[in-house]
Every structure is written in structure tokens, then in C-alpha cells.
Amino acid sequence: MVAIEPNGNFCSDCAVRGAAVCSSLDAADLREFEHLGRRVHFGSGETVFSEEDITTSFYNVIEGVMRLYKLLPDGRRQIVGFALPGDFLGMNLSGRHNFSADAIGAVTVCQFAKAPFNRFIEDRPQLLRRINELAIRELSQARDHMVLLGRRSADEKVATFLLGWRERLVALKGLSDKVPLPMSRQDIADYLGLTIETVSRTFTKLERQGVIQIIHGGISLLDPARVEAMAAA
Amino acid sequence: MVAIEPNGNFCSDCAVRGAAVCSSLDAADLREFEHLGRRVHFGSGETVFSEEDITTSFYNVIEGVMRLYKLLPDGRRQIVGFALPGDFLGMNLSGRHNFSADAIGAVTVCQFAKAPFNRFIEDRPQLLRRINELAIRELSQARDHMVLLGRRSADEKVATFLLGWRERLVALKGLSDKVPLPMSRQDIADYLGLTIETVSRTFTKLERQGVIQIIHGGISLLDPARVEAMAAA
DNA sequence: AAAGCCAATTGACTCAGATCAAATTTGAGT
DNA sequence: ACTCAAATTTGATCTGAGTCAATTGGCTTT
Numbered sequence: 001m002v003a004i005e006p007n008g009n010f011c012s013d014c015a016v017r018g019a020a021v022c023s024s025l026d027a028a029d030l031r032e033f034e035h036l037g038r039r040v041h042f043g044s045g046e047t048v049f050s051e052e053d054i055t056t057s058f059y060n061v062i063e064g065v066m067r068l069y070k071l072l073p074d075g076r077r078q079i080v081g082f083a084l085p086g087d088f089l090g091m092n093l094s095g096r097h098n099f100s101a102d103a104i105g106a107v108t109v110c111q112f113a114k115a116p117f118n119r120f121i122e123d124r125p126q127l128l129r130r131i132n133e134l135a136i137r138e139l140s141q142a143r144d145h146m147v148l149l150g151r152r153s154a155d156e157k158v159a160t161f162l163l164g165w166r167e168r169l170v171a172l173k174g175l176s177d178k179v180p181l182p183m184s185r186q187d188i189a190d191y192l193g194l195t196i197e198t199v200s201r202t203f204t205k206l207e208r209q210g211v212i213q214i215i216h217g218g219i220s221l222l223d224p225a226r227v228e229a230m231a232a233a
Numbered sequence: 234m235v236a237i238e239p240n241g242n243f244c245s246d247c248a249v250r251g252a253a254v255c256s257s258l259d260a261a262d263l264r265e266f267e268h269l270g271r272r273v274h275f276g277s278g279e280t281v282f283s284e285e286d287i288t289t290s291f292y293n294v295i296e297g298v299m300r301l302y303k304l305l306p307d308g309r310r311q312i313v314g315f316a317l318p319g320d321f322l323g324m325n326l327s328g329r330h331n332f333s334a335d336a337i338g339a340v341t342v343c344q345f346a347k348a349p350f351n352r353f354i355e356d357r358p359q360l361l362r363r364i365n366e367l368a369i370r371e372l373s374q375a376r377d378h379m380v381l382l383g384r385r386s387a388d389e390k391v392a393t394f395l396l397g398w399r400e401r402l403v404a405l406k407g408l409s410d411k412v413p414l415p416m417s418r419q420d421i422a423d424y425l426g427l428t429i430e431t432v433s434r435t436f437t438k439l440e441r442q443g444v445i446q447i448i449h450g451g452i453s454l455l456d457p458a459r460v461e462a463m464a465a466a
Numbered sequence: 467a468a469a470g471c472c473a474a475t476t477g478a479c480t481c482a483g484a485t486c487a488a489a490t491t492t493g494a495g496t
Numbered sequence: 497a498c499t500c501a502a503a504t505t506t507g508a509t510c511t512g513a514g515t516c517a518a519t520t521g522g523c524t525t526t
Contacts, residue, residue: 070380074466078380091369098373125358132361135368136324140331142375147303147311149382150426154483185504193383198483200505216492233307387513418474428514433475449522 002041010034014110019086020060024130036117037110042103049090050100057111058090064107065182068099069190079191081141082183084168088134090114104182149193152233157192158202159231162212166221180218206230234279237272244270247343252319253293257363269350270343275336282323283333290344291323297340298415301332302423312424314374315416317401321367323347337415382426385466390425391435392464395445399454413451439463 011022011034025033039062042048048059051070066083080099083089089109092098121127148160166179181188185203189196203219206212211227213220221227244255244267258266272295275281281292284303299316313332316322322342325331354360381393399412414421418436422429436452439445444460446453454460 070376072380072384072466076384078383080376080379092373093366093369094373099376125361128358128361128365132365132368133326135365135372136326139368139372139375140325140327142372142379143303143313143332145379146313146375146382147305149379150311150423151305151309190383195484196504197485197506201483204505233305233309429474430476430515431513434513437475 001043001046003038010037010039014062016060016062016086020110021088021127021130021134022060024126025124029124029127033120036120037112040109040111042107042109044103044105046107047100047102048107048109049097051097053097055090055092055095055097056114058088058114058117059101060110060112061085061087061089062108062110065104066101066107067104067183067187067191068101070099077190078193079187081138081145082165082191084172086172088131091131091135104187154192154194154198154202155205155230156233157194158188158199158206159227161188161192162219162221162227163224163231177221177224178215178218179221182217234276235274237274243267243272247295249293249295249319253343254321254360254363254367255293257359258357262357262360266353269353270345273342273344275340275342277336277338279340280333280335281340281342282330284330286330288323288325288328288330289347291321291347291350292334293343293345294318294320294322295341295343298337299334299340300337300416300420300424301334303332310423311426312420314371314378315398315424317405319405321364324364324368337420387425387427387431387435388438388463389466390427391421391432391439392460394421394425395452395454395460396457396464410454410457411448411451412454415450 011017011030014020014022017023022030022033037060042064048066049055049057061083063085066089067079068081068083068089069077069079071077082104083101089101090097121131148157152160162179165181169176169179183191185196185199188194189199192199203212203214206227207214209226211221211223211230213222244250244263247253247255250256255263255266270293275297281299282288282290294316296318299320299322300312301314301316301322302310302312304310315337316334322334323330354364381390385393395412398414402409402412416424418429418432421427422432425432436445436447439460440447442459444454444456444463446455
């Protein structure tokens, strides 16, 4: 973990300026906000925070991908989401994180100390509204994911994942048939409530059907329509 | 569905006054707030709102239990939660509900038209903060439920459900070994990502082990410690 | 109290996905 | 290019939970 000191124009040249919590702030507020955050880099596999840790900071993902997960006492893992640039992490009521987060590949976050951030929100209801929006969006995604985990078959899970992941990347970097998958097969399995073998077999099956092509670091969507049919059930 | 006109002191004698969104309002604001909501009753099985319906109202559960669920096109159902008195329903970003809600037994809600409610929030950041708290709490619960759906066995699911449900009832009406289960076995199955048969078999197994007793309309927890052991795995 | 109905239980059997066990591929370091 | 370790794929087998099919039990209606 490497901290980079805040510099002069740090928010204004920020890649996630439009999408993140800060999009709710005007120029004057943003200049003040700038002093609250500092950019921090994490290397591949590094843990940004762990479940049950006391929350000392909030995080805005600037670059890279993170896995957010919970562990059962016996080691079983459920990935509750992948965080991408623009995502805001660390909100909770208990004062402790309710999941762990680590970097998949290199990650840059904008880190805010909890107390000053909360003080800053105090008289910026528009920022609170923005945070609330993000929470409501996540809640909706969480419910969709419950349906997937509880009621979908392995094939449907994998197909739904590929489409959903592509959708998120489209929003970030535009449409492409190449879908990078920076996370491991184990990560995908733990996200979908499957085993790594089942994920691997399903990928292979899709490839044999000519629907996708497994390429280095991801897949290529050859027949999006058929993947959608597979996801819909 | 039967609407009850708002009466003079309607908030002040409200059963969920302390727990609900309105707990953030002072006496003066509460008097104004009162005029926004009206109490509405729903009979057993009645639908309060459906997924994809345009959101015209928000709801505060006053009394009774509701099931919140999503359906797949082919009819598979995932219950994403049960709502109890104090729960606030209807927040979304899309302008449409992202799940359906119906009454399990008789239900009373406090219904707020969307536009006036949003206007009222506008200059009451403390109410927004309260709503945000509820969203964050739900998000945390949703993540816990993802772990259950994705990574727990049938036995663990049922045990975890019984303890979690009891916990919620404790908060509402105090501790008791009798755990009322107003929802059907099918509801429990759809909440846990199981079939009705598996839920029934697991209940029977727990009863044969002397851990619970199946009684009319619920169960009696004979050996909470063993249920906890079963849930923890 | 008999009939009808729906929810819940129980039993027999099946199967999707897990588990166990090798290959095989990939990638980082030398 | 070569080595070793880790990630992924593939194969064989097993099993927990699902499916299908009766019963049983509780209410409600008559």
C-alpha cells in the first residue's frame, strides 16, 4: 500500500469525477473536499480493509477492480460484489466494515478519514443525497444477486454474470465484444455460489457452442443474443 | 385494500413511532408530516405494489408482515426479505419498484405519496439521514443473505433463518421461545433458495432431534444453542 | 360430521452440481 | 528457453437437494 500525497489539482483531473460521490459537489465544495481525500495505491491481492475492522476511512475507487467478500468461519467465501471505478465503499452503521475488500490487480482509491468526511457531509445534503442514491442502487443490485444465487441454474448464473459484467464495463469504457475478466475463476465461482470446476466447465461448454471464445485475461462474446437467451432462462 | 383517513393524532399514537423513518422528526415536523401519510389496511395475500410498477408512493409498515419478492419470467420466485413494522419500503432510483410486496396476514401501512414526500425531505436532511441509515442497514442484511444463499447448506439455511427471524421478533415484542412463523413453508423455501419439501424435511429433522417443536403457526425453540451450532457450521 | 380444499409432510427416485483426482496450461523468476 | 508453482481444465464419481407422487392434517363450508 502506497500513499500518494494530495496535489494541487487532484479532483479536477480525476478520472471518476463524474460518476463518483463527488459529482454532487460544486466547484467551491470540491476544492474543500479535495483536502479530505488522499490517493492510495494497492498492489494485486492487497487487502484494503477487512470485515470486522473498525471503520476509519471511506473509499472511492479511482482505478482498478476490487473483490468484496464475506467469509464463513470454516473458510467458505461469498463474494458480494466487485467494485469498479466510481464505487464508494465503507458505509456502515456498526462502525465496523461488514465485508472485506481486496485489490484484483493494481488499484487506486481516494481515501477519506471517516470523521472529517462525516463532518463535511453534515452541511452538504446534496452529498448525502448522492450517497443515498449509491446505496439504493447497490441495494437493488444486491436483490438481483439474491435472485441469481437462490433461484438460477449454473448456466444461467454464468451467462448472467458475463452480461452483467460486460454491462458495467460498457458504462466505463464503451462497448466491446471483448470482455476482460481480471478476477480468477475462483472469484467468479465465489461470486456465483458455484465451484471453480463448474465455472470452468460452463465456460468450456459455452466456447464449444460457439457462443464465447476464451481469450487471455477474459472472453470474447461471439453471440451475445444466445448468452442473453441462456441468462433469461 | 381499505384506506383509513388520517385523523387528528395519528403519528403521536403510532406503534412504530420510535423505530420508523419518522423517529428523526421533531414534534413540529411530525405534525406536518402527519398530513402526508394515510393509513391503509391490506388483507392477507393482497399485493401492496408490484415489481416494475411506477412508484407513486412510499410505505412505512405499521403492523403485520409482508413478503418482498422478485419473480423470474418462468415463475421461479426469490423472496428478498420480509418486512416488519418500522420498515420503510419503496425507495428506488428508476422510478419503478424493483420488487413486489404483499401482505402475509393483515397489514397496516402508512402510505406517502411520492412527490410530497420528496418535497418534505428536501429541507429535512435529518430525515434523509434516517432513510440512508435504513438503506445501509438493509444493504448489510442483503449481503448476509447472499452468503446464506450462495454458500450455506439447507440445514444451515433453515437454522440461520429461525434464529434471524426470532431476533427480529425479539426486537419488536421481546424475547420468547415461541417463534411465530406467519409465512408459509413455500415462503420460507423461496426466501432460503430451497424447495418446500426440503424446508419441511429440515423442520421435521430438527423436531426429531428435539431441537425445536413444530406448533400451530410457528415453532418453539427447545434448544437455541444447538440451532446456533447448526447455523454457524 | 362429512366433504372439499389447500398446506404440509413423507417417501422413492433422479440429477445438477459438488467432490476428488489428474492432467494441462499459464506465468513469474532465473 | 527452463523450472516451478499456481491456476485452470478435464474426467470420474458421489451426494445433497430437487422432482415426482402420494398421504396426511387442518380448516372451512355445508
